[in-house]
Structure formats: C-alpha cells, structure tokens
Amino acid sequence: MEAEDESTNTTQVNVLSDPFLRIRERMNSKIAELSGRLGFLAKEKDVLGLGKGLRKVSQAPTTSLVNESRIYGREQDKEKLINLLLSYDYVSGNNVSVITIEGMVGIGKTTLAQLIYNDDKVAQHFELLVWVYVSEDFDATRVTKTILESVTATVCDINDLNFMQAKLRDRVKGKRFLFVLDNLCNENYHDWNLLQAPFQYGAGGSKVVITTRNTTVASIVRNLPTYCLQPLSGEATWLLILEHALGNRDPISVRNVEELDKETAVRKCHGLPLIAKALGGLLRHTVF
Ligand SMILES: Nc1ncnc2c1ncn2[C@@H]1O[C@H](COP(=O)(O)OP(=O)(O)O)[C@@H](O)[C@H]1O
Ligand SMILES: [Mg+2]
Structure with a gap:
C-alpha cells in the first residue's frame, strides 16, 4: 500500500517538474506530420529555389483583395x-x-x-x-x-x-x-x-x-x-505561426505558449508563409 502511494507521488512529481513535456512532444509530432504532408516542398532539391517541379500544384483563383488580417515582414x-x-x-x-x-x-x-x-x-x-x-x-x-x-x-x-x-x-x-x-x-x-x-x-x-x-x-x-521574392524572416514567420495558432488571444494570456519550440517551428517553415499558416492552424486545433 505504501509502495503504491510512493509510485503515484513520483509520477506526480515528474509531471509537475516538467508540465510542458507533453505539449512539447505533441507539438514536435505535429510539426513532423506537417513536414510529411508538405513533403512535396521539402523534397525539392533546393527548397528555397524557384519552383522547379512544383508546376502541378493547383491554386484557387485570386482577386485583388488582400485576405489576411495581418501581413508580416514585407x-x-x-x-x-x-x-x-x-x-x-x-x-x-x-x-x-x-x-x-x-x-x-x-x-x-x-x-x-x-x-x-x-x-x-x-x-x-x-x-x-x-x-x-x-x-x-x-x-x-x-x-x-x-x-x-x-x-x-x-x-x-x-x-x-x-x-x-x-x-x-x-x-x-x-x-x-x-x-x-x-x-x-x-x-x-x-x-x-x-x-x-x-x-x-x-x-x-x-x-x-x-x-x-x-x-x-x-x-x-x-x-x-x-x-x-525572398523567404520571410524567422521573426515574421514566428509571428505568423503564433497568429494562426492563437487567433485573437494575447500570447501572454495563453498558458504554455512560451514552451513552444520556436526554433524548430520556424526552421520547418523555410520562410514560406503558406507553411507557417498551416503549422499555426494545426497547433491551434491540437495544442491550444
Ligand atoms: N507576409 C505575409 N504575412 C502573412 N500572411 C502571408 C504573407 N505572405 C503570404 N501570406 C499568406 O500565405 C499564403 C500563401 O501566400 P501567396 O501570396 O498566395 O503565395 P504565392 O502567391 O507565392 O503562392 C496565403 O494564404 C497568404 O495570405
Ligand atoms: Mg500566387
């Protein structure tokens, strides 16, 4: 009986000592999932090159109206x-x-x-x-x-x-x-x-x-x-990820936000706003 109590306490202590462990793990696995989904980009010999091999990607028609609430880094x-x-x-x-x-x-x-x-x-x-x-x-x-x-x-x-x-x-x-x-x-x-x-x-x-x-x-x-046109800067990419991950919420008020692995997330986006938005959207649905 005593031993059982002890192990329960140990588990609690571990969770409390790194309460963000799970959130970090989930985020990293989501980034990996996203990288897989967007493999057609990552597989490019030079991901920052100018589109060779991407010709079959179909796009929705565009209009002259900007459809983003915020544009970063341009x-x-x-x-x-x-x-x-x-x-x-x-x-x-x-x-x-x-x-x-x-x-x-x-x-x-x-x-x-x-x-x-x-x-x-x-x-x-x-x-x-x-x-x-x-x-x-x-x-x-x-x-x-x-x-x-x-x-x-x-x-x-x-x-x-x-x-x-x-x-x-x-x-x-x-x-x-x-x-x-x-x-x-x-x-x-x-x-x-x-x-x-x-x-x-x-x-x-x-x-x-x-x-x-x-x-x-x-x-x-x-x-x-x-x-x-050059890729977005790391900072602009990060702001875009956060916007789509958090919506209108102030980052300061959102618990755990400082635990997001900024460096990995930004690196995986290669400065492409399309990927930054997709990653932010995934995090919104799965982490926050
Ligand atoms: N600087 C930026 N800040 C925020 N969102 C952006 C920015 N640049 C592009 N986006 C968004 O990223 C997506 C892809 O951008 P888009 O202009 O369609 O790329 P491209 O025309 O090069 O394929 C769009 O949803 C767009 O709204
Ligand atoms: Mg376009």
Whole structure:
C-alpha cells in the first residue's frame, strides 16, 4: 500500500517538474506530420529555389483583395516595388514596363502584389488598374476579355480576340495603366506577344506586374530585372505561426505558449508563409 502511494507521488512529481513535456512532444509530432504532408516542398532539391517541379500544384483563383488580417515582414519589398511602379523606365525605352515577382509556391507573391495594388499612392498614380488571375491553362482570349471587361465595366459578349484587342487598344491609348497578371505559368513566347500587343498603346509609365513561380516565364515577359521574392524572416514567420495558432488571444494570456519550440517551428517553415499558416492552424486545433 505504501509502495503504491510512493509510485503515484513520483509520477506526480515528474509531471509537475516538467508540465510542458507533453505539449512539447505533441507539438514536435505535429510539426513532423506537417513536414510529411508538405513533403512535396521539402523534397525539392533546393527548397528555397524557384519552383522547379512544383508546376502541378493547383491554386484557387485570386482577386485583388488582400485576405489576411495581418501581413508580416514585407514592408521593404512593398516599398521597393511601389517605387518601381511609380517611376518611369527610361532605360528600356518601352512605354510599358513589365515587372515580374518571382518565387516558389507559397512564398507570398500574390499577397505582395495585392499589397501594392491596393496602396493609395499606386491607385492615384494610375488611371486604369486591373487585376487578372491567370489560371494554369493560359488563354489569351480569356485574359484579354477580363481586362477589357474591367476597363469598360461592361460584359463583353463577343469572344473574338481581334475585336477585343482593338477595343482594348482604344481604351488604353494614352492612359497610364497598371495590369497585374497573377500566376502566369505559360512559357510560350508567341502567346505572350499576342496578349501584350494592345498594352503597347498605353501612356509612358504604364506597368504590368506579373507573378510567377517560373523563371523561364519571367525571362520571357519582363523588360526590367525580375524581383526575386525572398523567404520571410524567422521573426515574421514566428509571428505568423503564433497568429494562426492563437487567433485573437494575447500570447501572454495563453498558458504554455512560451514552451513552444520556436526554433524548430520556424526552421520547418523555410520562410514560406503558406507553411507557417498551416503549422499555426494545426497547433491551434491540437495544442491550444
Ligand atoms: N507576409 C505575409 N504575412 C502573412 N500572411 C502571408 C504573407 N505572405 C503570404 N501570406 C499568406 O500565405 C499564403 C500563401 O501566400 P501567396 O501570396 O498566395 O503565395 P504565392 O502567391 O507565392 O503562392 C496565403 O494564404 C497568404 O495570405
Ligand atoms: Mg500566387
């Protein structure tokens, strides 16, 4: 009887001496699980490379609206790109500058493009602003139609590319525009040339911003140096994990939060906000 009491006491003492042991173990196993689920990224030879082998990842369409309550660690990227957008490009001699934002899936290209598209200075600078989500199966007619409908604010019933391009040319003529083509994957030079033909009629200072995970696409379409988006910093990654793990709760008020293994969690995310969000979400459901 005495021995039994003793062993019970010992167990209690162990648990009390490291009350966070289980939470740490669970968190580490969740991180391992997540790493497995996102193996398609981790298996990349160079996980921070630019998307080779990731072409089959399908994505939901995007819009110009930022859908995150908080964006972490992109202040400098935003500032640099906005400066580029507001400047004239005398170097290339083109009326229309094509800027590519390049980086692997989930690094935050679309989010950054949304941030600059919605900036007040940018909105004031351009007369026409259009956001187009370009799906995997690129179609010049569809993209042209989306742009035309957006600049005319009317539905276009005629699907003839020639007709639509002529209309678009008339609409952009002498106007300073910003078109964002989000997620362009098509490597065909002819398709790009076809699509951008009416763009050339825009006023000087017009810009086309293209997000792509494909280096070849970037080299085909751009006429300014590409903007290679870098992974998030460790601190920004951590803040993003915490936001999704804790929701609106103040970290100070959440028990055990200081026991999370910050270093491991941040390392596993490779600076990709897509993974940081997924990890935070998993922790929210399983740990807190
Ligand atoms: N800096 C950031 N702060 C917070 N969330 C971000 C940030 N960058 C991206 N995200 C979120 O991460 C996910 C992936 O970002 P996204 O812009 O779609 O990546 P990409 O276009 O490069 O594939 C999205 O859910 C987005 O809202
Ligand atoms: Mg994207």
